[in-house]
Amino acid sequence: RVAVVGSANLDLVVTAPQLPRPGETVLGDDFRMVPGGKGANQAVAAARAGADCAFVGAIGGDGFGGLLRDNLAAAGVDVAGLRTVDGPSGVALIAVDHAAENCIVVAPGANGALTLDDADRDAVAAAGVLLLQLEVPLSEVTRAAGWARAGGAAVVLNAAPARPLPTELLDLVDVLVVNEHEAAVVAGVFTDEPAALLDALVGLVPRVVLTLGARGAAYADRDGARIEVPAPTIDAVDTTAAGDAFTGALAVALAERGGLTGDTATGVLRWACAAGAACAQRPGASTALPERDAIDALAAA
Numbered sequence: 001r002v003a004v005v006g007s008a009n010l011d012l013v014v015t016a017p018q019l020p021r022p023g024e025t026v027l028g029d030d031f032r033m034v035p036g037g038k039g040a041n042q043a044v045a046a047a048r049a050g051a052d053c054a055f056v057g058a059i060g061g062d063g064f065g066g067l068l069r070d071n072l073a074a075a076g077v078d079v080a081g082l083r084t085v086d087g088p089s090g091v092a093l094i095a096v097d098h099a100a101e102n103c104i105v106v107a108p109g110a111n112g113a114l115t116l117d118d119a120d121r122d123a124v125a126a127a128g129v130l131l132l133q134l135e136v137p138l139s140e141v142t143r144a145a146g147w148a149r150a151g152g153a154a155v156v157l158n159a160a161p162a163r164p165l166p167t168e169l170l171d172l173v174d175v176l177v178v179n180e181h182e183a184a185v186v187a188g189v190f191t192d193e194p195a196a197l198l199d200a201l202v203g204l205v206p207r208v209v210l211t212l213g214a215r216g217a218a219y220a221d222r223d224g225a226r227i228e229v230p231a232p233t234i235d236a237v238d239t240t241a242a243g244d245a246f247t248g249a250l251a252v253a254l255a256e257r258g259g260l261t262g263d264t265a266t267g268v269l270r271w272a273c274a275a276g277a278a279c280a281q282r283p284g285a286s287t288a289l290p291e292r293d294a295i296d297a298l299a300a301a
């Protein structure tokens, strides 16, 4: 089982010929509401990739909360750990122009009010893999990681949005998953060289997975393993949520294989890359997160 402790947002997306300047009103065209938030996206990604998955998070008592809950449940995610708190749900207000340039404001709402309790401790301890991101309070991320460690679950941290991390949290992480920007911020090393990023990060955590967009992904661990896996060649339509698809699938592969080592990393990364690529082949964000069949097909190609 995979447990995710993290965020759920509703993305309110409007397209317009151009983005408004400060003080300006522009007439938009298309409007969509799309469930998002890195936590909920990765929980849906893990469920679609075939895992028994539980989500722990918070929504508001507004109409958006119900949409977020229904979306997780429809993907087969266990939402017993999803609580309703006072105030609004997390929302992202997104304007996109016809050149696909965007402008985003995120209001964390309920995500910022997540406070874990004893029932969450049991849910985390019962999982084989705990998957975390950084869109809920760091105190709760660290608390969940401590419970997982005590219960024997592997702690996978996707350090997004990027920020420097305290040693207290880093010491509880088994696998850190980052893109190149996040890697540089967490490591405090500003270089374009993936090998240098990996070297710096294995000084902080035992295992690191670095995503490289269309180039695939790389793995490094403290035993000295260094592995790089290319992404499947695809026609990318929309890479939004590709990182969430990758991370969700990685957590599933870890839960199924009982961990990540230099011996299993090639297979695990190949499958996670197939999930990221399958997501990038389809328009949309959480709506494009792939099912297991689609991941298997790309991984075998």
Ligand code: ADP
Pocket: 179, 180, 211, 212, 213, 214, 215, 216, 217, 231, 232, 233, 234, 236, 239, 241, 242, 243, 244, 246, 272, 273, 274, 275, 276, 277, 280
């Ligand atoms: P993020 O979206 O978090 O920045 P990346 O851009 O590194 O993450 O993408 C995550 C994963 O999705 C990559 O490791 C890769 O496997 C897959 N992916 C993303 N873009 C493409 C692409 N254009 N072609 C093939 N695979 C892709």
